[in-house]
Amino acid sequence: MNLIPDLITAIPEVTIVVLTLLLLLYGAFIGNKSTGTVSWLSIIAMCLAAILVISTPAERVTAFNQLFIVDEFANYAKLLIIISAVLTIILAMPYNKRENILHFEYPILILFAVLGMMMMVSANDLISLYLGIELQSLSLYILATIRRDSVKSAEAGLKYFVLGALSSGILLYGMSMVYGFSGSTSFDNLSIVFENYSGNNSNIGVIVGLVFIMAGLAFKVSAVPFHMWTPDVYEGAPTPITAFFAIAPKVAAMILLIRILIQPFGEFFDQWQQIIWFISAASMILGAFAAINQKNIKRLMAYSSIGHMGFILVGLVAGNESGTQAVLLYLTVYLFMNIGTFACILAMRRQDRMVEDIDQLAGLSRTNPIMAICITVFMFSMAGIPPLAGFFGKYFIFKAAIEANLYTLTVLGLLASVVSAYYYLRIVKLIYFDDALDSFDLPVGKEISIITIGMSIVVVFFIFIIWPILNTTAIAAATLFAI
Amino acid sequence: MEFFPVISLITFLPLIGVLFILLVRGDEETVARNARYTAIWTSSATFIVSLFLWINFDNTTADFQFVEKIEWIPGFSTSYHVGVDGISIFFVLLSAALTPICVLASWKSITKRVREYMIAFLILETMMIGTFVALDFLLFYIFFEGVLIPMFIIIGVWGGERRVYSAFKFFLYTLAGSVLLLVAILVLHYESGTTDIPELLSYNVPVEIQPWLWIAFFASFAVKMPMWPVHTWLPDAHVEAPTAGSVILAGVLLKMGGYGFLRFSLPMLPIASEQFTPLIYTLSVVAIIYTSLVALAQEDMKKLIAYSSVAHMGFVTIGIFTASQYGLQGSIFQMLSHGIISAALFLCVGVVYDRIHSRDINRYGGLVKRMPKYSAIFMLFVLGSVALPGTSGFIGEFMILIGAYKANTWVALLATTGIILGAAYMLYMYRRVIFGELLKDDLKEILDLDFRELCIFTPLIILVIWMGIWPQPFLDVMDVSVKNLLENYQLALNR
Numbered sequence: 007m008n009l010i011p012d013l014i015t016a017i018p019e020v021t022i023v024v025l026t027l028l029l030l031l032y033g034a035f036i037g038n039k040s041t042g043t044v045s046w047l048s049i050i051a052m053c054l055a056a057i058l059v060i061s062t063p064a065e066r067v068t069a070f071n072q073l074f075i076v077d078e079f080a081n082y083a084k085l086l087i088i089i090s091a092v093l094t095i096i097l098a099m100p101y102n103k104r105e106n107i108l109h110f111e112y113p114i115l116i117l118f119a120v121l122g123m124m125m126m127v128s129a130n131d132l133i134s135l136y137l138g139i140e141l142q143s144l145s146l147y148i149l150a151t152i153r154r155d156s157v158k159s160a161e162a163g164l165k166y167f168v169l170g171a172l173s174s175g176i177l178l179y180g181m182s183m184v185y186g187f188s189g190s191t192s193f194d195n196l197s198i199v200f201e202n203y204s205g206n207n208s209n210i211g212v213i214v215g216l217v218f219i220m221a222g223l224a225f226k227v228s229a230v231p232f233h234m235w236t237p238d239v240y241e242g243a244p245t246p247i248t249a250f251f252a253i254a255p256k257v258a259a260m261i262l263l264i265r266i267l268i269q270p271f272g273e274f275f276d277q278w279q280q281i282i283w284f285i286s287a288a289s290m291i292l293g294a295f296a297a298i299n300q301k302n303i304k305r306l307m308a309y310s311s312i313g314h315m316g317f318i319l320v321g322l323v324a325g326n327e328s329g330t331q332a333v334l335l336y337l338t339v340y341l342f343m344n345i346g347t348f349a350c351i352l353a354m355r356r357q358d359r360m361v362e363d364i365d366q367l368a369g370l371s372r373t374n375p376i377m378a379i380c381i382t383v384f385m386f387s388m389a390g391i392p393p394l395a396g397f398f399g400k401y402f403i404f405k406a407a408i409e410a411n412l413y414t415l416t417v418l419g420l421l422a423s424v425v426s427a428y429y430y431l432r433i434v435k436l437i438y439f440d441d442a443l444d445s446f447d448l449p450v451g452k453e454i455s456i457i458t459i460g461m462s463i464v465v466v467f468f469i470f471i472i473w474p475i476l477n478t479t480a481i482a483a484a485t486l487f488a489i
Numbered sequence: 490m491e492f493f494p495v496i497s498l499i500t501f502l503p504l505i506g507v508l509f510i511l512l513v514r515g516d517e518e519t520v521a522r523n524a525r526y527t528a529i530w531t532s533s534a535t536f537i538v539s540l541f542l543w544i545n546f547d548n549t550t551a552d553f554q555f556v557e558k559i560e561w562i563p564g565f566s567t568s569y570h571v572g573v574d575g576i577s578i579f580f581v582l583l584s585a586a587l588t589p590i591c592v593l594a595s596w597k598s599i600t601k602r603v604r605e606y607m608i609a610f611l612i613l614e615t616m617m618i619g620t621f622v623a624l625d626f627l628l629f630y631i632f633f634e635g636v637l638i639p640m641f642i643i644i645g646v647w648g649g650e651r652r653v654y655s656a657f658k659f660f661l662y663t664l665a666g667s668v669l670l671l672v673a674i675l676v677l678h679y680e681s682g683t684t685d686i687p688e689l690l691s692y693n694v695p696v697e698i699q700p701w702l703w704i705a706f707f708a709s710f711a712v713k714m715p716m717w718p719v720h721t722w723l724p725d726a727h728v729e730a731p732t733a734g735s736v737i738l739a740g741v742l743l744k745m746g747g748y749g750f751l752r753f754s755l756p757m758l759p760i761a762s763e764q765f766t767p768l769i770y771t772l773s774v775v776a777i778i779y780t781s782l783v784a785l786a787q788e789d790m791k792k793l794i795a796y797s798s799v800a801h802m803g804f805v806t807i808g809i810f811t812a813s814q815y816g817l818q819g820s821i822f823q824m825l826s827h828g829i830i831s832a833a834l835f836l837c838v839g840v841v842y843d844r845i846h847s848r849d850i851n852r853y854g855g856l857v858k859r860m861p862k863y864s865a866i867f868m869l870f871v872l873g874s875v876a877l878p879g880t881s882g883f884i885g886e887f888m889i890l891i892g893a894y895k896a897n898t899w900v901a902l903l904a905t906t907g908i909i910l911g912a913a914y915m916l917y918m919y920r921r922v923i924f925g926e927l928l929k930d931d932l933k934e935i936l937d938l939d940f941r942e943l944c945i946f947t948p949l950i951i952l953v954i955w956m957g958i959w960p961q962p963f964l965d966v967m968d969v970s971v972k973n974l975l976e977n978y979q980l981a982l983n984r
Contacts (some may be wrong), residue, residue, distance in 0.1 A: 039905075067770075163609070371602075371605070374606075386638055391634055391635070391637060391664075392630065392631035392632075392634045392635055393631045393632075393635050393640060397631070401627070401671070401675075404671070404672070405675050405678065405679070406676055408672070408675040408676055408678075408679050409679055412671075416672055416675070417669070417672060420668035420669070420671060420672060421665070421668065422659060423668065424664050424665045424668055427660070427661065427664055428657070428661060431641070431657060431661075432658060433641075434641070434645075435645060435653055435657070438642060438645060438646050439645045439646060439652065439653055439656070469561075472562060473561070473562055473563070476562060476564060477564070477567075480564060
C-alpha cells in the first residue's frame with residue numbers, strides 16, 4: 007500500500023474533492039450571497055479537473071487495490087461529464103437568479119454528483135461502483151428538489167429518490183449474488199473466475215446476479231422497462247437540472263454498464279446480449295411512440311432521451327469495438343444536441359415565467375428567428391437527418407450493429423427513428439408553419455444565446471470535426487478491448 | 490485549370506449566396522429585394538459554371554471526370570469524393586438550370602418571408618447538385634436525405650391550405666424509404682469495406698445478399714421516383730407546394746429515384762436487378778395506365794400534372810430495366826425532358842394561379858382570347874408532355890419503347906396505351922382551360938404574360954424544341970457511359 011502514487015492516479019478526482027470541500031466551507035461561512043462566486047469557482051475547479059484528465063498518461067492504470075481504474079475509455083467519459091456539468095452551471099446561474107433559487111449548495115451538489123460519476127466511470131470493483139452511484143444519486147435527489155416551495159419539484163425529487171433507492175437496492179442485491187457465487191468483487195478477478203466457467207453449469211447464480219445488476223443500471227440510464235420515473239422527474243426538476251439529468255448521469259451509467267458487461271461479464275455475452283437487445287428495442291420503440299402525444303416539452307425530451315438511450319444500447323448489443331466507439335460518439339453528439347435544446351427551453355419565458363407547453367413555440371420563426379433556426383437544427387439532428395450531427399451518431403451505431411449481424415434490430419431502430427421524426431417535425435411545424443404568438447421575453451440572456459448558437463454550430467458543422475472525435479473514441483474503445 | 494475544383498464550386502456556390510443573404514440587414518422590403526437578387530445571381534452563376542462541365546466534358550471515356558477526392562473519415566474508407574460521368578452530368582445541369590428559373594418564378598408570388606425562402610432554395614440547390622455528383626455512397630446519402638429539410642420547410646411555410654399534412658406526408662414517406670437505403674449502405678460497407686462508388690461499381694456483391702439489398706434500394710428509390718403504389722405523397726406535395734416547389738419536385742427530386750436505379754441498383758446488383766425486372770415492369774405498367782386514368786378524372790390542374798408525372802416516370806423505370814442501350818439512353822433523356830416539360834407545365838399553372846388564385850380546371854375557360862402568348866406556350870408544353878414528334882418528350886418515350894419492344898413486347902404494348910391516355914387527359918385539360926367561352930368575369934380582366942414570365946419560359950421552349958429536333962449532342966454525352974454500364978451488367982450476368 008503506497009498512498010501517494012494511488013492519489014496521483016486519481017488526481018482529477020482528488021482535485022475536485024479538495025476544491026469542493028473548500029468551496030463548501032466558503033459557502034457555509036459567507037451564506038447564500040456567495041452563490042455567484044461559488045458557481046464560477048466550481049466551473050474553474052471542473053476545468054482544472056478536465057485539464058488533469060486530458061494530461062493523465064494514456065495507458066491503463068489501476069489504483070487503491072484495483073478499486074479504481076484510469077484508462078482512455080474512462081477519461082473520455084469524464085470529459086463528457088465535466089463538459090455537461092460546466093454548461094449546466096453556466097445555464098443555471100441566470101435561471102436561478104430569476105427563479106430565486108439562490109442556494110450556494112447548488113453548484114456544490116453538482117460538483118459532488120460529478121465526482122460520483124467520475125468514480126462510476128473509473129470503477130473497477132463492484133464496491134467502488136456502488137459508492138460512485140450512491141454519491142451521484144444522493145446529490146441528484148437533492149438537486150431535483152432544490153426548488154423547495156414547488157410541489158412539482160418536491161414530487162419529482164421524492165419519486166426519483168424512492169425509485170432510485172429501489173434500483174440501488176436491486177443493484178446491490180445483484181452484486182451480492184455475484185460475490186456469493188464467484189467469491190470476488192474486483193472486475194479483474196471476476197474476469198479470471200468467469201474465464202474458467204465456460205461449459206460449467208454452476209454459473210446460474212452469477213447470471214441471476216448479472217440480471218439484477220443490469221436492471222439496476224438500466225434504471226439509471228432510464229431504459230425501458232425501467233423508465234417510468236423519467237418524464238415526471240424531468241418535468242418537475244428545475245430546467246437546468248433536467249438538462250444535467252438528461253446527460254451526465256446517463257453518460258456515466260452507460261459507460262459503467264459497458265465496462266461491466268464487456269470486461270468481467272464478457273464471458274456471458276450470449277446471455278446478456280438477449281436482455282440488452284430487448285431493452286434497446288423496447289426503448290427505441292417506446293421513445294418513438296410515447297413522445298407523440300406529449301404536450302410538455304420537458305416530458306417530450308424525456309421520452310426522446312429514452313429513445314436515444316435505446317439507440318445507444320444498440321452499440322452495446324453489438325458488443326464489439328466499433329459498437330463501443332459508436333456509443334462514445336453518440337453520447338458526444340447527444341450531449342451537444344441536448345444541451346442546446348435545453349438552453350432553448352430555458353429561453354421559453356413569458357412575463358418572467360417559464361412556459362413549457364409545446365404549443366407556445368408556435369410562430370417562433372417570426373418572433374425570434376435565430377432561436378427558431380437553432381431549435382430546428384437540434385430537432386432535425388435528433389431525428390437523425392443528415393448532414394447534422396445526430397445522423398452520424400446513428401450511422402456509426404447501426405454500422406456496428408450490421409457488423410454484429412443484428413439486422414432485425416437495425417431495421418427496427420431505423421423505423422423507430424422514422425416514427426420519432428414525426429414529433430421532432432411537429433416542433434419544427436409549430437415554429438415555422440403556425441401563426442405567431444407573443445414573443446418570448448427578450449433578451450434571452452447572453453449565456454443562453456452563446457450556448458444555443460455554439461451548440462447549433464457544432465451540430466451543423468459536425469461533418470468537419472467528426473474525424474478527430476472518431477480517432478479519440480477509437481482509442482478509448484480500443485483500451486476496453488485490449489485486455 | 491487542371492486541378493480547379495469545379496464540382497465543389499458548383500455544389501457549394503449556392504451556400505455562399507446563403508451567407509450573403511444572412512448578412513443582409515435593413516427593413517423587410519430591403520431584405521426581400523436583396524435576398525431575391527442575391528439568389529438569382531448566385532444560382533445563375535452556378536448555372537454558368539456548370540455549363541463549363543458540359544463544354545469540357547470528354548465524350549470518349551466512361552470514367553468519372555472532374556474528380557475530386559479528399560480524405561474525410563480515413564478509418565472508415567469514406568471520403569469526400571465527387572465527379573461526373575455521362576449519366577450524372579445532365580442532372581447536374583438540370584438542377585443548376587431550374588433553380589434560377591424557380592427563383593425568377595417566385596419573384597412576385599412569394600411576398601412573405603422572402604429571405605428564408607431564398608435561403609431554403611439555395612440550400613436545396615446545393616443538396617440536389619451534391620446528390621448527383623457524389624461519388625461516395627455515404628456522401629450521396631447525406632445529400633439525398635438533406636434535400637428533405639429545405640423541401641419540408643418550402644412546402645410547409647409557403648404552401649397551400651393543406652400544407653402541413655402534405656409536408657409531413659412527403660417527409661415521412663421519403664424518410665421511411667431512405668432508412669432502408671441506409672441499411673443497405675451499411676451492409677454494402679460491411680461486405681466490401683468501402684463506400685466509394687467507383688470501387689463499389691467494380692465490386693461483385695455476393696449473390697445471396699443481392700435481393701435484400703435490391704429491395705432496400707428499391708424502397709428508397711421507388712418512393713422518390715415515385716412508383717405505384719407508393720406514389721400517393723406526390724399529388725399532395727405538388728398540390729400544396731408553391732409553384733417553384735412543384736417545379737423542383739417534378740423537375741429534379743423525382744429524378745433522384747431514377748438516378749439511384751441507374752447508378753446503384755442496376756450496376757451494383759445486376760443479378761437481383763435481372764430477377765426483379767418483371768416486378769418493375771408490372772408496377773410501371775400499372776403506374777402508367779392507372780395514374781393516366783386517375784389523371785383523366787382530376788379537376789385540379791396541379792394534381793393532374795402530378796399524376797402525369799407518375800405515369801411518365803413509369804416509362805423511365807421500364808427503360809432502365811430493359812437494360813438496353815436504347816432503353817437506358819431513352820430513360821435518361823426522358824428524365825431530362827420530363828424535368829423541363831413538367832417544370833414548365835407547373836410554371837404555366839403558376840402563371841394563372843398568380844392571377845386568379847385557383848387551380849380548378851372549371852374555374853377557367855376561354856383564356857386564349859385574353860392570353861394568346863400564354864396559350865401558345867402552354868400548348869407547346871402540353872404537346873411535349875404527350876410526346877409529339879419534334880418535342881423532347883417524343884425522343885425519350887420513343888427510345889424507351891424501342892428498348893421495351895426488344896425486351897418484352899407486351900410491356901411495350903401496354904405502355905404505349907399510356908401515350909394515348911396521356912394525350913387524352915392533357916388535351917382535355919388544355920381544351921377546358923384555354924378554349925371555350927370566356928364567361929367568368931374576372932377572367933375577362935386577366936393579363937397576358939409579362940416580360941419576366943417570358944424570360945422564364947424562353948429557355949425552356951428552346952430546350953424542348955432543341956432536344957426534340959436535334960437530340961444528338963445530349964445522346965453523345967451519355968453514350969459511352971451507358972455502353973460501359975451495360976457491358977459490365979452483361980458481364981456480371983454471364984459470370
